[in-house]
Amino acid sequence: MFKLFQGFHMVETYHKEKKEKRLSKDNQVSRIIRLLIPVIVALCLWAMPIETWGIEGLTVVQHRVIAIFVFATLMWVFEAVPSWTTSMAVVTLLLLTVSDSSLWLFSDVEGLGKTVKYTSLMHCFADPIIMLFIGGFILAIAATKTGLDTMLARVLLKPFGTKSKNVLLGFLVVTAVFSMFLSNTATAAMMLTFLAPVLKVLPADGKGKIALAMAIPVAANVGGMGTPIGTPPNAIALKYLNDPEGLNLGIGFGEWMAFMIPFTLVMLFLAWILLLKLFPFKQKTIELNIEGEAKKDWRSIIVYITFAVTILLWMTDKVTGVNANVVAMIPVAVFCLIGVITKRDLEEINWSVLWMVAGGFALGVALNESGLGQKLVASIPFDNWSPMVVIVGSGLICYAMANFISHTATAALLVPILGTAGMAMSVQLAPMGGVSTLLIGVAIGSSLAMVLPISTPPNALAHSTGFIKQKDMEIVGITIGIIGLVLGYTMLIFLGTSGLI
Numbered sequence: 116m117f118k119l120f121q122g123f124h125m126v127e128t129y130h131k132e133k134k135e136k137r138l139s140k141d142n143q144v145s146r147i148i149r150l151l152i153p154v155i156v157a158l159c160l161w162a163m164p165i166e167t168w169g170i171e172g173l174t175v176v177q178h179r180v181i182a183i184f185v186f187a188t189l190m191w192v193f194e195a196v197p198s199w200t201t202s203m204a205v206v207t208l209l210l211l212t213v214s215d216s217s218l219w220l221f222s223d224v225e226g227l228g229k230t231v232k233y234t235s236l237m238h239c240f241a242d243p244i245i246m247l248f249i250g251g252f253i254l255a256i257a258a259t260k261t262g263l264d265t266m267l268a269r270v271l272l273k274p275f276g277t278k279s280k281n282v283l284l285g286f287l288v289v290t291a292v293f294s295m296f297l298s299n300t301a302t303a304a305m306m307l308t309f310l311a312p313v314l315k316v317l318p319a320d321g322k323g324k325i326a327l328a329m330a331i332p333v334a335a336n337v338g339g340m341g342t343p344i345g346t347p348p349n350a351i352a353l354k355y356l357n358d359p360e361g362l363n364l365g366i367g368f369g370e371w372m373a374f375m376i377p378f379t380l381v382m383l384f385l386a387w388i389l390l391l392k393l394f395p396f397k398q399k400t401i402e403l404n405i406e407g408e409a410k411k412d413w414r415s416i417i418v419y420i421t422f423a424v425t426i427l428l429w430m431t432d433k434v435t436g437v438n439a440n441v442v443a444m445i446p447v448a449v450f451c452l453i454g455v456i457t458k459r460d461l462e463e464i465n466w467s468v469l470w471m472v473a474g475g476f477a478l479g480v481a482l483n484e485s486g487l488g489q490k491l492v493a494s495i496p497f498d499n500w501s502p503m504v505v506i507v508g509s510g511l512i513c514y515a516m517a518n519f520i521s522h523t524a525t526a527a528l529l530v531p532i533l534g535t536a537g538m539a540m541s542v543q544l545a546p547m548g549g550v551s552t553l554l555i556g557v558a559i560g561s562s563l564a565m566v567l568p569i570s571t572p573p574n575a576l577a578h579s580t581g582f583i584k585q586k587d588m589e590i591v592g593i594t595i596g597i598i599g600l601v602l603g604y605t606m607l608i609f610l611g612t613s614g615l616i
Contacts, residue, residue: 261419324582385595
């Protein structure tokens with residue numbers, strides 16, 4: 116994470132505790148078992164005769180992709196190692212065993228079938244969506260170094276006044292706005308830092324502090340849905356929706372915001388009402404004191420202008436014709452040229468998230484280029500299933516998985532398969548909004564998964580304050596999840612049937 120970022124110490128502590136727990140002596144046996152299960156299962160699947168799968172025309176390469184896909188799924192579910200390391204292992208396995216540059220041991224086999232281009236797998240690390248994320252990370256680092264984040268927090272919170280319920284609404288809205296352009300984890304850490312002095316002075320017997328502490332993860336998770344860079348599942352869904360060789364729907368950055376921002380605002384309002392009902396304030400007013408000033412030197416002024424121009428170009432990409440991924444390179448170039456971003460700052464980019472996303476893309480490439488995706492769709496009778504079952508069922512599966520494993524891993528596993536299935540049954544899905552409803556629904560379902568402290572880093576950070584009990588988080592998370600899924604799919608089906616997405 117960004118070492119200059121407000122609340123960095125909280126993020127550092129969170130990751131340190133996760134690592135210590137994973138490597139603790141008491142956890143070693145469990146970790147070894149969780150590591151062995153995916154390996155053994157994958158090897159068993161690898162060694163199975165191809166005929167046992169019952170998929171007509173299945174090739175050796177496709178057989179191997181199935182084994183690697185299952186390996187990735189189990190590794191991400193059990194989390195014996197960090198998620199990003201699983202992604203790196205998956206990409207390496209794909210390169211060595213199913214690519215056109217694989218080891219001779221794996222390439223000189225009868226019935227090999229169509230291999231995957233090694234360049235396609237490696238391109239996943241430089242996919243335009245990865246560049247979009249890098250641009251977002253660079254904006255966040257520059258905003259922190261110049262004090263822009265602190266100034267924006269103070270300015271944006273000021274209009275909400277000092278009434279307790281309005282301050283709660285202010286933290287919900289401001290956290291959501293930040294999480295649209297900054298990492299959800301960094302946003303939660305920063306806002307919890309600003310909130311810490313407030314929580315200390317609130318009455319010990321009041322529930323208001325629970326509402327304020329819960330507001331941060333709720334807003335960070337919900338707000339992330341607002342933009343393509345707000346959370347990795349959004350970008351993963353958008354990549355498949357806009358793939359020129361696939362769906363090629365051309366959904367722009369601004370177009371995504373046009374329908375997701377209103378949805379996000381409605382969800383924030385409902386979350387505000389819910390938190391006030393569940394955790395009413397005993398103290399009627401709250402005084403906020405956010406310290407720190409924005410710098411006023413020439414470099415900082417250029418940062419402010421570039422920040423505004425970048426967001427404006429992102430929102431108007433359909434008008435300007437400049438792709439959002441291309442726009443993301445503007446702050447990278449400008450900030451590096453003027454010396455705001457140094458090589459040390461580049462080292463602080465959250466590369467693990469980028470590698471995690473790239474690993475998911477690589478699985479998708481392997482599914483498509485090997486022809487396995489089409490064979491799986493052909494072997495599963497999607498045509499006989501109700502479109503409602505496919506769309507709503509995928510959202511519920513995604514929501515359930517994302518509460519227990521990484522949101523990014525969930526999207527990385529589901530989106531490639533659902534994208535291929537969606538294309539195959541596009542006619543049946545058309546009355547309910549088509550493939551857009553299917554894939555954007557996965558992004559929404561993953562972002563709404565916030566039932567447990569382990570569901571998302573913002574949840575874990577908020578839980579670490581000591582003001583939130585797990586049962587409180589479960590009540591809020593389940594309620595918001597149900598409301599969000601109902602409203603989200605209602606919105607997507609309406610927009611899809613109206614031809615707006």
